[in-house]
Amino acid sequence: xxxxxxxxxxxxxxxxxxxxCARLLSALTSRVEKARAAxxxxxxxxxxxxxxxxxxxxxxRHGEANGLQRFRCRACGRTCNCLTGxxxxxxxxxxxxxxYAHCILESHAVRKAAALLDVDKNTAMRWRHRFLASTxxxxxxxxxxxxEADETFLLESKKGARSLGRPARKRGGRASxxxxxxxxxxxxxxxxxxxSTCDFxxxxxPVTTAQLIEHLPPxxxxxxxxxxxxxxxxxxxxxxxxxxxxxxxxxxxxRVVDDVRGAIHVQNVNAYHSRFHDWLRHFRGVATRYLAxxxxxxWAIDQQRIHSSETLLRAAVGVFHS
Ligand SMILES: [Zn+2]
Numbered sequence: 001x002x003x004x005x006x007x008x009x010x011x012x013x014x015x016x017x018x019x020x021c022a023r024l025l026s027a028l029t030s031r032v033e034k035a036r037a038a039x040x041x042x043x044x045x046x047x048x049x050x051x052x053x054x055x056x057x058x059x060x061r062h063g064e065a066n067g068l069q070r071f072r073c074r075a076c077g078r079t080c081n082c083l084t085g086x087x088x089x090x091x092x093x094x095x096x097x098x099x100y101a102h103c104i105l106e107s108h109a110v111r112k113a114a115a116l117l118d119v120d121k122n123t124a125m126r127w128r129h130r131f132l133a134s135t136x137x138x139x140x141x142x143x144x145x146x147x148e149a150d151e152t153f154l155l156e157s158k159k160g161a162r163s164l165g166r167p168a169r170k171r172g173g174r175a176s177x178x179x180x181x182x183x184x185x186x187x188x189x190x191x192x193x194x195x196s197t198c199d200f201x202x203x204x205x206p207v208t209t210a211q212l213i214e215h216l217p218p219x220x221x222x223x224x225x226x227x228x229x230x231x232x233x234x235x236x237x238x239x240x241x242x243x244x245x246x247x248x249x250x251x252x253x254x255r256v257v258d259d260v261r262g263a264i265h266v267q268n269v270n271a272y273h274s275r276f277h278d279w280l281r282h283f284r285g286v287a288t289r290y291l292a293x294x295x296x297x298x299w300a301i302d303q304q305r306i307h308s309s310e311t312l313l314r315a316a317v318g319v320f321h322s
Contacts, residue, residue: 034095037313038067044314045082052085053078067094086317087133091126093119100127101309101316104297107282134318135296138305140196144221146262147192148269149228151207152276153184159287180206185288187276187295188215190226191269193262195303199295201288212237225261275302 001009016024050057051073059071068081083089088097096117103113103124114124180186182204188211191197200215202208212233220226220243228234230249238245246264248254257264276298280286286294300306306315314320 030095033098034067037094037097040098040310040313041088041317042069042082044319045317048319049080049082051076051078052080083317087130088316091130093123097313098309100124101131101312104128104131104312105306105309107279109283129290129293131312131316132293132297134316135300135306136292137318138296138300138315138320139198140219142219142221143190143192143196143198144223145193146225146227146264147190147220148266149188149190149216149226149234150266150269150273151186151188151202151231152273153180153186154280154286154288154291156183156185156204156288157285159285185291187291188212189269189272190216190219191272192224193268197272197299197302199299201291201295207231207233209233209236209240213241217241217243227264227266229266272302 013021013024049059049071051059054073054076056073056075058074060074062070062072062079064070065081068083070079070081072079083091091097096119099117100113103116108116110124110128111121113128114121117124119127185204186202186207188200188202188207189197190199198219200211202211202215216226216237225244225246226234226238228245228247230247230251234245234247237243246257246259246261248257248265250266255265255267276295279298279301280294283294297306300315300320305320306312
């Protein structure tokens with residue numbers, strides 16, 4: 001719109017009814033919020049963009065589409081924008097993304113977020129997992145010094161699945177067997193004394209030595225002292241891999257052992273489990289297939305890596321603060 005047309009439009013505002021003013025204000029707010037979300041994401045991925053076809057890094061500007069700058073790859077001619085290849089690609093209603101990010105930070109249940117934003121609850125559910133999909137990849141590369149490892153369990157949930165293969169449980173329900181069984185999903189958490197934390201959904205039932213061998217060695221630095229409870233799987237794991245290991249016999253009532261290398265206990269990792277379970281209650285049962293997203297989200301909150309709607313939006317496209 002040129003300047004003269006815009007000035008003429010502004011002059012007409014005096015004749016608008018209050019209803020028309022409210023509609024104009026709502027449209028402007030939506031437009032501003034959409035641009036704000038787009039600006040945050042475009043600034044975050046600036047310089048990181050690569051062509052989805054040839055991974056080229058050089059682009060021509062190629063107009064705008066859906067409020068985003070479009071680029072054309074200099075090498076192969078493919079067009080893309082800053083959302084191409086990210087979990088947010090092709091999601092609509094950008095004007096509501098920052099408000100939705102706020103709902104996630106407040107740990108609002110899906111229905112509440114849907115009501116606040118005036119979107120369908122299926123949209124709110126889809127957004128939750130799209131917004132959080134990148135967080136599961138955000139973990140420390142390795143743990144150092146003393147690392148505590150322990151498992152925690154959640155009842156397997158096929159929430160949202162089309163076919164359960166068993167009668168439905170109400171609101172999470174209870175296991176039919178006492179103790180750890182194959183109805184429960186095991187989450188292995190390893191946390192060093194600086195707070196760096198890695199987690200793994202190992203599958204149904206107790207963790208096995210083979211699963212420990214699969215998950216732990218890649219994230220344990222060579223100087224590591226692994227501290228666990230007396231579970232035989234950890235002892236077998238340490239023996240097979242040669243990793244330094246100490247354990248506390250919790251069943252015998254021993255919680256802390258003094259060692260020249262530091263206090264031997266698993267209280268930090270157990271406190272992490274407690275925080276995870278307390279926080280998970282907000283969501284009234286989470287589907288096991290999305291557990292990695294929730295673990296990633298929990299880690300981001302625990303480390304204050306995501307503390308605002310803006311940082312969450314950046315994280316959703318895979319850009320985290322280091
Ligand atoms: Zn290309």
